[in-house]
Amino acid sequence: MRIAIVVLAATLGTAWAQDIKMPPAFDKLAAKAEESVDVTLDSxxxxxxGKFLSDKDADEAKAKKLIGGLKGIYVRSFEFAKEGEYSAADVDALRSQLQPPVWSRVVGVTSKKGGEITEVYFKTSNGAQIGGLVVIDAEPKELTVVSISGAISPEDLADLGGQFGIPKVELPKSKGKEAK
Amino acid sequence: MSRLDDALREALRREEPPEGFAGRVMARIEARKERAGAWDGLMAAWRGPRLRWAGALAGAVLLIGTAAYQETQRAEGEQAKRQVMLALRITGAKLDLARARIQRVGYGLGDR
Amino acid sequence: MAAAAKAVTIGRAGFEEIVRERQSMVFSIAYHFLHDRAAAEEQAQEVFLQLYKSLGELESPEHLTRWLRRVTSNRCIDVCRRRKLMPRIGLDEVPEPSIPARATDPLLSRAIRRMVASLPEKWRALIVLKYQEEMETEEIARTLGMPAGTVKSQLSRALDFLREKASRVLGEIS
Incomplete structure (x- = not known):
């Protein structure tokens, strides 16, 4: 029993300390994709x-503030010419790393009709901040994974959507209220 | 005093060098002075403009090196900045997409 | 006073006078060392060229003489070592005199010079400075930078060597 606790603690400790690793299969997807994006930004x-982000430009100033506490941003995005170029196993390889209690899935939207999966995971943190963020967007012809490591304040996260040239979609304040 | 001493003194008496020795020494001194003069002139020419050129060249190399380093840093920084903005745009877009899909299915992110 | 300044003060004629006054001393040390007049002149010229550059360091005529003896001796020792001249002239080459030698005999003098030229460099320097320049042991020691005791003992060994060889080649000479 004691051994099991120690092993669990060690596993959790390791999982807590580790960043999300992009599955090796993603490298093969890049070869299949019509377009792909690979952003790897360590601290x-x-x-x-951050030194080159301007304080005078609103978007850049916000970006500068946001990345201040981050350890890394990793983005892999693939756009395919036809459906079925990536498999569920490719996404599962990533998803398997996002396990409780370290990670919490805060959004999970699956559209069987359209074959779309959108998932957002937060890394739990002791403080008021989020310890990390992973976004998975899997569509028939597109797969995007964003992994942000490091402290993000909820305010910055709320601001992130709709920023950087993308129109912000107002979130409904209450259940059942639909946005236009 | 032994016979050997006498023989050595006799044998090792000072002798005059070949005729014109002093003249040849003086000629060599004059020749060296001329060469030294020419050399000094050459060195002066070398030291003056060449050193200035060397200094200017070193300064230019330093400036170019510094500028090249700064340019490399600037290019890397600009590239990092573009990647930061791209990553945040994609993240923002995907979060917006998630919000939109949540809205579509009838509940908001804030309610989760 | 700097060398160049002193040379200017002395002038060309003044320096040539110094050369003329000391040329036999310098040339003879070199000649008795090297046993070769051309080589001796070459080395003697080099000594005076060196003197021209070092004139500013010399304080008096006595200092000048000491300086010339020291520089000439050392230069000849170096030349001998470089050229390995020592074994060039062996005692076997000394011709046998047909009649008993006399001290003033030119043949004897030539034989003695050859024997001196066949000595090891340091012994040669001691013999030349003692018998050509008639220097005392202390003076030789200062000139060659050797302890006086060493000069005395080495000089004694050099003379014993010469005496033995001379008696073997020239007959009894002691």
Missing amino acids: GMLQLG
Whole structure:
């Protein structure tokens, strides 16, 4: 029993400490994709990029504030010419890393009709901030994974949508209220 | 005093060098002075403009090196900045998409 | 006073006078060392060229003489070592005199010079400075930078060597 606790604690500790690793299969998907995006920004690159973000530009200023507490941003996005280029196993390889109690799935939308899956995971944190964020968007001809490591305040997260040139979609304040 | 001493003194008496020795020494001194003069002139020419050129060249190399380093840093920084903005745009877009789909199915992110 | 300044003060004629006054001393040390007049002149010229550059360091005529003896001796020792001249002239090459030698005999002098030229460099320097320049042990020691005791003992060994060889080749000479 004691051994099991120790092993569990060690596993949790390791999981807590680790960043999400993009599945190796993603490298093969890039070869199949018509278009792909690969953004890998570790803390050093974030710091360097932050130095070049202007305080005068509204979007850049917000981005600068947001990345201040981050350890890394990793984006993999693939757009395929036809459906079925990636498998559920490719997504599962990522999903398997996003296990409780370290990770919490806060959004999970699956459209069987359209074959779309959207999932948002938060990394739990001791403080008021979120310890990390993973977004999975799987569509028939598109797969996008965003992994943000590091502290993000809920305010920054709320601001993130609709920023950076993308029109913000107002969230409904209450259940049942639909946005236009 | 032994016979050997006498023989050594006799044998090792000072001898005059070949005729014109002093003249040849002086000629060599004059020749060296001329060469030294020419050399000094050459060195002066070398030291003056060449050193200035070397200094200017070193300064230019330093400036170019610094500028190249700064340019490399700037290019890397700009690239990192573009990637940050791209990553946040994609993240924002996907979060917006998630919100939109949540809205579509009838409940909001804030309610989860 | 700097060398160039002193040379200017002395002038070309003044320096040539110094050369003329000391040329036999310098040339003879080199000649008795090297046993080759051309090589001796070459080395003697080099010594005076060196003197021209070092004139500013010399304080007096006595200092000048000491300087010339020291520089000439050391230069000849170096030349001998470089050229390995020592074994070039062996005692076997010394011709046998047909009649008993006399001290003033030119043949004897030539034989003695050859024997001196066949000595090891340091012994040669001791013999040349003692018998050509008639220097005392202390003076030789200062010139060659050797302890006086060493000069004395080495000089004694050099003379014993010469005496033995001379008696073997030239007959009894002691």
